[in-house]
Amino acid sequence: MTTLEHLIEALSLAKKAERKNIKGNPFVGAIVVDENGAIIGSGYHKKWGDKHAEVYAIEEALAHTPDLTKSSLYVTLEPCSHHGKTPPCTDLIIQSGIKKVFVGSLDPNPKVSGFELLKQKGLDIQLLELKEAVELNKVFFTNQKKQRPFVRLKIAATIAGKMVDYEADSKWITNTKSRAYVHSNIRTEVDAVLSTAKTVIEDKATLNIRIENIPSIELNAVIIDRTGSILDEQYATLPIFYQRTHTKVFIVTAPNAIAPTKPLPSNIEIIETPFNSNKEIDINILGKQLLEKGLYSILVEAGEIFSTFLLTKKWVDELDYFIGSKILLDNQAVAESAISKIIVLNQELPLTLLSAIPFDNDIYLHYAIK
Amino acid sequence: MTTLEHLIEALSLAKKAERKNIKGNPFVGAIVVDENGAIIGSGYHKKWGDKHAEVYAIEEALAHTPDLTKSSLYVTLEPCSHHGKTPPCTDLIIQSGIKKVFVGSLDPNPKVSGFELLKQKGLDIQLLELKEAVELNKVFFTNQKKQRPFVRLKIAATIAGKMVDYEADSKWITNTKSRAYVHSNIRTEVDAVLSTAKTVIEDKATLNIRIENIPSIELNAVIIDRTGSILDEQYATLPIFYQRTHTKVFIVTAPNAIAPTKPLPSNIEIIETPFNSNKEIDINILGKQLLEKGLYSILVEAGEIFSTFLLTKKWVDELDYFIGSKILLDNQAVAESAISKIIVLNQELPLTLLSAIPFDNDIYLHYAIK
Numbered sequence: 001m002t003t004l005e006h007l008i009e010a011l012s013l014a015k016k017a018e019r020k021n022i023k024g025n026p027f028v029g030a031i032v033v034d035e036n037g038a039i040i041g042s043g044y045h046k047k048w049g050d051k052h053a054e055v056y057a058i059e060e061a062l063a064h065t066p067d068l069t070k071s072s073l074y075v076t077l078e079p080c081s082h083h084g085k086t087p088p089c090t091d092l093i094i095q096s097g098i099k100k101v102f103v104g105s106l107d108p109n110p111k112v113s114g115f116e117l118l119k120q121k122g123l124d125i126q127l128l129e130l131k132e133a134v135e136l137n138k139v140f141f142t143n144q145k146k147q148r149p150f151v152r153l154k155i156a157a158t159i160a161g162k163m164v165d166y167e168a169d170s171k172w173i174t175n176t177k178s179r180a181y182v183h184s185n186i187r188t189e190v191d192a193v194l195s196t197a198k199t200v201i202e203d204k205a206t207l208n209i210r211i212e213n214i215p216s217i218e219l220n221a222v223i224i225d226r227t228g229s230i231l232d233e234q235y236a237t238l239p240i241f242y243q244r245t246h247t248k249v250f251i252v253t254a255p256n257a258i259a260p261t262k263p264l265p266s267n268i269e270i271i272e273t274p275f276n277s278n279k280e281i282d283i284n285i286l287g288k289q290l291l292e293k294g295l296y297s298i299l300v301e302a303g304e305i306f307s308t309f310l311l312t313k314k315w316v317d318e319l320d321y322f323i324g325s326k327i328l329l330d331n332q333a334v335a336e337s338a339i340s341k342i343i344v345l346n347q348e349l350p351l352t353l354l355s356a357i358p359f360d361n362d363i364y365l366h367y368a369i370k
Numbered sequence: 371m372t373t374l375e376h377l378i379e380a381l382s383l384a385k386k387a388e389r390k391n392i393k394g395n396p397f398v399g400a401i402v403v404d405e406n407g408a409i410i411g412s413g414y415h416k417k418w419g420d421k422h423a424e425v426y427a428i429e430e431a432l433a434h435t436p437d438l439t440k441s442s443l444y445v446t447l448e449p450c451s452h453h454g455k456t457p458p459c460t461d462l463i464i465q466s467g468i469k470k471v472f473v474g475s476l477d478p479n480p481k482v483s484g485f486e487l488l489k490q491k492g493l494d495i496q497l498l499e500l501k502e503a504v505e506l507n508k509v510f511f512t513n514q515k516k517q518r519p520f521v522r523l524k525i526a527a528t529i530a531g532k533m534v535d536y537e538a539d540s541k542w543i544t545n546t547k548s549r550a551y552v553h554s555n556i557r558t559e560v561d562a563v564l565s566t567a568k569t570v571i572e573d574k575a576t577l578n579i580r581i582e583n584i585p586s587i588e589l590n591a592v593i594i595d596r597t598g599s600i601l602d603e604q605y606a607t608l609p610i611f612y613q614r615t616h617t618k619v620f621i622v623t624a625p626n627a628i629a630p631t632k633p634l635p636s637n638i639e640i641i642e643t644p645f646n647s648n649k650e651i652d653i654n655i656l657g658k659q660l661l662e663k664g665l666y667s668i669l670v671e672a673g674e675i676f677s678t679f680l681l682t683k684k685w686v687d688e689l690d691y692f693i694g695s696k697i698l699l700d701n702q703a704v705a706e707s708a709i710s711k712i713i714v715l716n717q718e719l720p721l722t723l724l725s726a727i728p729f730d731n732d733i734y735l736h737y738a739i740k
Contacts (some may be wrong), residue, residue: 325721
């Protein structure tokens with residue numbers, strides 16, 4: 001096996017973890033290979049707070065042979081060099097006697113500098129960046145670099161037309177198969193759906209996961225609601241307030257919008273975030289708050305104004321764009337006036353088309369925004 | 371070979387014709403099969419004004435054997451029963467002694483009733499409608515049924531955004547590969563590009579066919595220009611008025627908009643069509659006029675207002691929809707107000723997604739409108 005093949009082997013181990021177990025931690029796999037090319041240790045990070053992949057691999061290798069000086073370590077992510085929930089992996093690597101390390105991706109966390117540290121300690125450490133290793137931890141990397149959740153934005157639009165709100169979307173724009181895909185393949189991938197109080201109230205949105213032939217699955221909801229209006233008595237029976245056992249509705253209000261004495265239904269939590277004089281939320285503060293709540297990736301399903309706000313704030317990492325086979329005609333449109341905006345935005349928001357999937361006459365376009 | 375296989379054989383003959391030779395005529399292929407299943411005659415319609423496919427097939431079969439009473443005729447389109455540029459094929463079929471006929475599609479031309487006529491004459495005639503036989507003559511069928519050219523509408527749009535005019539399109543919305551496809555695979559398929567004087571003037575449009583590494587190819591242009599303003603002296607050097615050897619610029623004006631004494635450049639022709647008090651063109655009259663000029667299929671590349679007008683008039687048969695990987699943000703949009711329009715239009719303009727082709731980060735969606 002080549003170096004690349006060993007790293008790909010480590011990557012396949014990394015993928016064994018489940019997001020619900022590792023939570024905000026990265027997917028990591030590691031193997032130890034002896035001088036004959038035999039894999040004598042392997043492991044992956046299984047659970048938040050649990051041993052790192054390198055620890056599993058090195059412990060297994062040491063049980064096999066006490067001398068690892070001629071063995072190599074392959075790890076999909078740069079080893080940690082700081083005391084977190086576990087001691088630094090760099091200490092263990094040095095103690096194990098391993099002299100050669102191959103790394104599949106660098107950790108954007110500034111506290112993690114295992115690569116430089118091991119190099120300084122005289123180890124032969126090489127970076128062989130695997131696109132797939134980076135892709136696998138896109139949520140983790142975004143959390144670290146941008147201090148906010150990984151954000152997917154869902155838009156449903158007519159042809160040559162407009163995006164419309166959640167309700168219109170569900171009912172008029174896309175077909176059953178497209179809507180089923182949102183539930184089975186997009187909502188299942190995130191920790192929460194984020195929307196606005198306006199959309200949730202008007203559309204009587206549930207924001208859970210509904211897949212045919214299986215019971216509905218709970219999902220955290222984040223509702224932007226500056227004044228906390230959704231907590232009014234009249235909205236107590238909204239579908240969003242369904243009986244929850246392990247998820248929450250997070251209501252994001254301006255500070256002191258809700259009296260601290262107000263009795264809250266169970267599984268409702270207020271997040272107080274500053275709004276500016278234009279009633280725009282401080283998105284940087286909200287990003288950190290959502291991470292603290294364990295919401296590492298979110299799907300935004302909101303109206304055009306809020307979605308546009310997030311785009312302009314560069315808060316969108318991926319776009320889930322559904323085009324229904326309907327034409328919305330608007331001969332009031334004056335297209336030319338918008339051209340200057342297009343130029344600017346093209347430079348600011350370069351899009352990569354990841355995939356295009358037709359659902360009968362609908363089409364789903366999945367874009368990454370760099 | 372089965373009946374279906376014989377018809378598919380005839381269909382493959384039909385496709386040998388070239389649009390530029392048959393002009394407004396249909397693609398038709400025919401074979402004569404004897405009682406042993408041997409093909410003893412075959413042919414296809416090659417050229418406008420020339421013999422029909424059945425004539426070729428039957429003449430060849432008769433040269434092979436004078437007795438066709440036990441032979442069958444397979445023809446992709448219903449045989450003609452009227453005197454056009456050639457005598458009716460039904461006469462020849464009856465005279466040939468053939469008793470069994472299989473037809474792949476019916477002719478929408480009310481003058482053509484060969485199917486009923488042959489049935490009345492006691493022949494065993496069966497319709498085995500082939501989707502592909504109908505598709506092959508979509509231009510011809512549309513010309514016959516709707517008395518207008520087959521119309522493709524090209525739209526280039528941003529994501530969740532707007533369509534923009536030709537110029538903006540070329541420059542900002544779609545990429546080089548998308549634009550190359552318009553020239554090599556769409557403009558080459560039509561007899562003319564139709565636009566408005568406003569778009570042609572503002573965008574300095576040429577509307578010809580430009581394919582890399584080969585010289586530009588001429589293409590007829592139809593310009594909607596109620597007042598004939600594009601004939602003003604100042605526009606004489608517009609790119610649209612390039613040197614033409616076998617194509618024309620058709621300028622569609624209101625009656626008497628241009629003085630009959632005005633000297634016109636060569637290869638410019640005025641089509642006078644009524645406009646109503648809202649300055650909207652009488653599209654039904656224009657349709658017939660374009661057919662008379664030999665424009666059986668056209669591509670519309672115009673602005674949003676004119677494109678919308680054509681859609682509402684149900685004048686669009688196929689939509690060539692390009693989405694550039696750009697987001698046009700517009701937080702002035704009030705999406706809800708448009709929902710009633712969507713409902714209505716969905717019923718009126720049902721779309722079928724024929725294909726989706728990515729060009730790097732652009733995507734081309736090809737729709738049929740029923």
